[in-house]
Amino acid sequence: MARKRFGIGIAAAVAAVVLSVAVRAGAQEAAYPRKPITFNIPNEAGSSMDSSGRPLAELMQKELGQPMIIVNKPGAAGTIALRDVHGAKPDGYTLGLAATAHYAKLVGLVPFDHNDLTVIGVPAGGVPGIMVPADRPWKSVKELVEHARSRPGELKVATTTRGGYWWLATKAFEKTAGIKLNVLSQPGGGAMVVTQVAGGHVDLGVAGLPESRSQIQAGTIRFLAMFGSQRVPGYEQIPALAEAGYRAEVLGVMALVAPKGLPKPVHEALARAFSAAAKGAAYDKAVAQMGGVRLGFVGAEAVKFLDEQAGVMRPLLSDAGLLK
Structure with missing residues (x-):
């Protein structure tokens, strides 16, 4: 009987520890964000991506209450910044604006695509x-x-x-x-x-x-x-x-992405901030000034759009001899 009570006591103690850890983790996620957030941009300052990313980051930080730290990481068709986000800890403190997430895998630049990331949204597109x-x-x-x-x-x-x-x-x-x-x-x-x-x-x-x-x-x-x-x-x-008389539809798509596996409260907080920023009048004005097209897709709608754009890119890549 004593052994049985001892076993029950151990089980209760373990359960209490697990519950305590879960509660602390939940509280931490609910408090997100508690510190500045890194916001990677895959091109140099002044580029189309930079001109659309900076106002988005500024508007999102107002919603989240924490600074967005802009880091320009140009090179390798945008995949240097993309790899950085893909390999980051999924805690919501590393985000990235991506231009090639939906087709970089098709040309062999990276071994992953947008489905291997958390797609927060697609704010806008650039016209060449x-x-x-x-x-x-x-x-x-x-x-x-x-x-x-x-x-x-x-x-x-x-x-x-x-x-x-x-x-x-x-x-x-x-x-x-x-x-x-x-x-x-x-x-x-x-x-x-x-x-x-x-x-x-x-x-x-x-x-x-x-x-x-x-x-x-x-x-x-x-x-x-x-x-x-x-x-x-x-x-x-x-x-x-x-x-x-020349038909060539090419839109430079911009997607805000995070590592795969974001905790649900963190994902939801980012989605709310993105939606408020990307669908507001201030961002409309910023996109118009850069000569872009505001899209404002969020969550599953954004993933579907990127899936469709991957299909659009496939024949272009094939014609250019780049499709792997």
Whole structure:
């Protein structure tokens, strides 16, 4: 009988310890966040990703009550920052804005995709455009295409890292226009592309508007078209590529991700903060200023969107010879 009571006592003590640990863990999660949160951005400051990520982080930190520490980690088509998030502790203190989470695995850059991460949401998308130095003679995409067709492989185009969005947009433009360009990949998210174009070192470039605004204002570059079938709000003076008869739909998707396995209270807190930030008027204004498209997908809706975008990217990657 004594042995039985002893066994019951041990079991009760163990249960009490387990319960105590669980209560403490639950209390810690409920108190999230208790310290600053690292917010990785996969491109350099001033890039399209940076221009959309910073205002999102600022708005989210107001909701969460803790600072968001921005860390720019450019390189390897955005996968340096992506790997950092994937390998981090799933406690909600390491987040990342990802551009290639849904297709980097398809090209062999990483052994995982967005389904191996926690997708908080998809705030916005960036639209690439075709720019030329101000002293080049072409005033329209059609004039540029006619010149390129007469000199296959001669015109030099600066764009981003091989396999990145703007690089894929460049290859899609080549295909739809039936031209051959001398494609020169630049490091980073587009700032170097603009530098090359503004300096007249290349004949054209493909990148986003955020990196280009200062040079547009300075009059050193001009945009001939923006990719897609509709003009970008706030930049209606720039024609859509489809207006010239060339179909190339490439949207630079931005997803906010965290490590897989976030505790439910932490995930819910981040989702609430993201939703409040990404669907608000302040973020609408920020996205419009960068020439982007606000999406605002949260949770399962965001995962579904990334699944769909992976399907969109597959033929582009196949055409470029990158699909693994």
